[in-house]
Structure formats: C-alpha cells, structure tokens
Amino acid sequence: MIPMPFLVRHLGLADYEEVWSAMRAFVAARTPDSEDELWFVQHPPVFTLGLAGSRSHLLNPGNIPVVASDRGGQVTYHGPGQLVAYTLLDLRRFNLGPRELVRRLEGAILATLSHYQIAGLRRPGAPGVYVGDAKIASLGLRIRKHCSYHGLALNIAPDLTPFSFINPCGYAGLQVTSMQALGHTVTVKQVCQVLESALQQAFALPGASGAPTADNGPG
Numbered sequence: 001m002i003p004m005p006f007l008v009r010h011l012g013l014a015d016y017e018e019v020w021s022a023m024r025a026f027v028a029a030r031t032p033d034s035e036d037e038l039w040f041v042q043h044p045p046v047f048t049l050g051l052a053g054s055r056s057h058l059l060n061p062g063n064i065p066v067v068a069s070d071r072g073g074q075v076t077y078h079g080p081g082q083l084v085a086y087t088l089l090d091l092r093r094f095n096l097g098p099r100e101l102v103r104r105l106e107g108a109i110l111a112t113l114s115h116y117q118i119a120g121l122r123r124p125g126a127p128g129v130y131v132g133d134a135k136i137a138s139l140g141l142r143i144r145k146h147c148s149y150h151g152l153a154l155n156i157a158p159d160l161t162p163f164s165f166i167n168p169c170g171y172a173g174l175q176v177t178s179m180q181a182l183g184h185t186v187t188v189k190q191v192c193q194v195l196e197s198a199l200q201q202a203f204a205l206p207g208a209s210g211a212p213t214a215d216n217g218p219g
Contacts, residue, residue, distance in 0.1 A: 005094075005203050006038040008196060016043045016067055016078060019086070023149040024070075026088055030147055036093065038199060039086040039151075040192050043078040047166060050074055050140055057167040064162060071140035071150040073127075074170030081158035081178070083188050085195060086151040091143065094203060102127050102139060105152050108198035109137045112154070115194050116184050128169065129154075134177035138169060156180065156191050 011019065019041055026037070047058060047066045050073035057075045058066060064077075078084060091101065106122055109129045113120040113136070120129045120136065129137040137154040155178035163176040179186060 005036055006200065007035045009037060009039045010192070011039055011041040013042045013044065013080065016046045016048065019043075020067075020069060023086060023088065027144055027147050027149050030090070030145075032090070034090070036090060036203075037088040038196070039088065040196070041084050041086065042080050042082060042188065043084060045077070045079040045162065047075060047077055047162070048140075051142075054170070057170050058165070059167065060165045062165065064165070069140075069150075071142050073138070073140040075166050076138050076140065076153065076169060077158075077162045077166060078153060079158045079162065081180075081188065082153050082155050083192055083195065084151065084153045085199065087141075087148055087199070089148045089203070090146060091148055092146050098141070098143060101141065101143075101148060104202040105139055105199075106137075108195060108202045109152060109154060111198040111201075112191065112195045113179075115198075116179065116186065116191075118179065118182060118184065126169070126171075131177055131182060134175040135168060136177050136179070136182075154179075154191065154195065156186065156188050 045064045047061055047064055048069045050069060050071050053074045106129055110120045118131060120131055123130055127139045128135055137152060139152050141148055141150050157178055157180035160176055160178060160181065168174045168176050
C-alpha cells in the first residue's frame with residue numbers, strides 16, 4: 001500500500017473567500033511538525049484574479065463576484081461541478097521546488113483523466129492540462145516560507161458559459177472543456193476518489209505513515 005502523505009479534508013460546497021482565509025491561517029500557523037493537508041472543495045460561482053491578474057481579462061463578469069486572490073496566474077472561474085484541490089504542503093519535506101510541484105500536480109491530473117480514457121496533455125510555458133486545444137484543468141499556487149497553498153481545478157461537469165465572460169488564464173479565445181463535455185458522465189465524488197489516489201501517489205513519501213481522511217472543514 002502506498003504511504004499517504006496528506007491529511008485529506010472534504011469541504012463540500014464552500015465560499016471561496018472563507019476557504020482562502022482558512023488556507024492563509026493554516027500556513028501562518030504551520031510548524032515544522034505540522035501535517036501536510038489536501039482540501040477538496042467546490043465553490044459557488046466566482047471569478048478569481050491571480051497576483052498578476054489584469055481586470056482587462058474580465059470581459060463581462062455580470063453578477064458573478066470577482067475576488068483578487070494571492071495565487072499565481074491570471075483570471076479563472078470556479079463553480080459547482082468543478083473539483084478544486086488545495087495542496088497545503090511543506091515543500092522542504094518533499095524536497096520540491098515550484099516547477100516540480102507543478103509537474104506533479106499536472107501528472108496527477110493526467111493520471112486521473114487517463115483513468116477515464118481521456119488523453120490530456122501539457123503545454124510548455126502554460127501550466128495546466130489540456131485536451132486537444134481546450135483547457136480542462138488549471139493551476140494557481142502560492143508559496144510562502146517554503147509552504148504551498150492554493151492548487152488545481154479540474155472541470156468535471158460545471159456550466160462552462162462563464163468562461164466565455166473572461167479571457168481564461170489571460171488567453172483571449174482559449175477554449176475550455178470538461179469531462180462532461182467530452183462525453184463522460186461522472187460525479188464529482190467519483191472523480192475526487194481517483195484524483196485523491198493520484199495525488200497521494202504523486203507525493204508519496206518513503207516510510208510515511210498513513211494519514212486519515214477528515215470530512216470536517218479546516219481548523
């Protein structure tokens with residue numbers, strides 16, 4: 001059995017700003033002995049801007065809230081039917097730099113898609129995972145004092161319409177897809193189980209003890 005390096009929390013449907021605040025508090029309170037955590041969540045509809053995000057990429061946000069976040073990257077959309085995984089890791093424990101962290105997150109997404117016979121791919125210089133010319137998963141991270149937070153978002157069965165209200169990830173005309181749009185009828189819960197296993201495997205630490213799974217929220 002592969003050792004599990006994370007304490008896993010399933011937060012259900014939760015407000016973006018509340019979870020973001022909890023992540024920052026978690027990182028601020030970390031000690032060298034703190035467990036690494038993996039939070040799975042879906043958010044009500046929201047557009048988020050990364051630190052370098054330009055509001056010029058918000059073409060027509062309408063009544064969907066816009067939050068200026070502290071993650072990397074440009075603008076993206078979160079909504080029900082999209083699975084978000086926040087990776088709260090001490091990178092020194094895994095001997096990782098930012099590029100390798102991105103590579104492992106992308107690898108876990110690719111493995112998850114492969115489980116459903118979806119051929120995902122990376123694009124040099126454009127973090128995330130694509131199917132053909134369309135983006136199916138995005139990454140946005142922040143590293144503070146060698147500890148990461150924020151993470152990845154995988155489109156399972158969200159309403160894709162709001163992506164047309166922005167330049168996704170800062171790219172005009174970038175197409176966005178989902179597992180549902182590709183003909184796969186699966187639930188967020190089902191995909192979450194596959195992605196969790198892929199992430200545990202991607203970050204498995206030799207000799208690590210198994211970590212429990214928690215259904216309560218952060219804190």
